[in-house]
Amino acid sequence: MTNAYDRVSLGKDSSGRAVTVNRRTKLMLELTAKASGVTPTIVQGSYRGANGASASAGTHDGGGVLDLRTWNLTAAQRNRWTAAARAVGFIVWYRTVLQGFTPHLHIIAKGDRDMSPSAERQVYAANNGRNGLKSNKVDTSNQGVPTFNYEAATAPPLPVGAYRVSLAAVAYAANGAAHFRSGQVVALNSAQNFHAWLLRTGVISQRNADVWARAIRQANWVGARSEYRAAIVRFQIRHGLTPDGVVGPRTQAKIAALMPRSTYRVVA
Template sequence: MLSRRRLLITASAAIAGSTLVGQNARAALPVVDMEALIKAAQIDPRRADTAITSGSKDSVLQVERALQARGLLAAGYVDGHFGTSTVAAYATYQRSLGYSGLDASGLPGPTSLRQLGEQRFTLTRVLSPGSILTFRGAQVNTRTRSMLLEAERLLGAQLTITQGSYSSSTPASAGTHDGGGALDLSVSGMTTTYRTTVVRQLRRVGFAAWLRNPSQGDWPYHIHAIALADTDQSSGAQHQAGDFYLGLNGLANRGTDDGPAVTPKLTWEEYLRTA
């Protein structure tokens, strides 16, 4: 008969072995790069083809396989291209979790993504817009505020917000400000050259930004900015972010980008890693 001490040692070893197996199983799960996934989710639906966004294929495939396993995505669309069918499937999945409105836009957020990946994949480079707050009289999230403050630091000047995020007060915005990451900024008193400089620095820190003029729509001169990879974005803002990556102007006519060239086009997180 085993002594009490030997029984305890054996039991401890068994528990340790079980824990190690569990840890190894978790470590063996595929990894989804959320930054790459969100970039694809913004760009791919705006493509004219089924090209795959560089660096995103493996992550997109993991999400598509998980959606297929839930009966939400046909096998033919499990291809690494986060196109409109994948967006629609993800939106259906979000609604199945009880989300609605902007929270069920088909753009993955960290909470729904973790639930989808349970026992299937883990996440790295997790994105979060942060909390919503009032900043200079406008609503923004903490990620957008940090981005704007950094752009202002580079400029050495403070900018004036004329419309923030989570706002539907201006019909001409066509819903782009309904979610997070959207800003309109005043250009009052700026020279033409300085307006371009402001747009360039906003782009440098991770905004899709353009100078808008009255000939383009029912609005005065202003700077319009959308924070790339903001997971709180409205569908309209997602489309503008994707168009920016594709070299377009973010307007309904999908014309050529008329802003200053910034290479490479970085998200806020990518900027922070290279700054």
């Protein structure tokens, strides 16, 4: 698997300067273009450091931030690209003349670990319904933007019908009075398959998965069960269920409905 933060070139921007982004941002742009059918011209890329435009106030110093040309797009194209970008995980603002800018889209890849402090402040503003500018005006258009999971998006496809998941075993692993152990093979195997699916669908991060796997390897069953229940809670929050970490009937039904039958053989 490639490193999400390897830097790659996207050619030249509208002023002829080299455009550098990380692999995570590049993939997010590709997914947005595919979903929207629009590929805007880059005006300013990431990792600009001291070479960034003064009006950008340091937001382009690190990773995950770009400015995109809009004058050659129709309003429908701009809006379609913006909606697709937000669905992927970009915070998107349309900067205007009234705000003191040549009109353009200013975008930030939410969750990018390389972003500059200025960009982090803008993400905070977006999450709190503000416009990310000095004026700090209300702008709720970027609330609820998800965080893109690069590891899940680049994982190889699973073979058809490869994994068996017992809902009873998934429930036992989270709800059982005893902590699941390596000897309880059915419970552990189903829990591992379910956990892998949560990673692939972006419910948990690679870091969450690594912590859980390490607890299993070290026979730290208390820690493993704690991490597992935390993953269940994340699943429940995403799907509007009571976030109690208990795999009851409603959570089991949601799992059964969502797990792709082409890959997982879900049994009671």
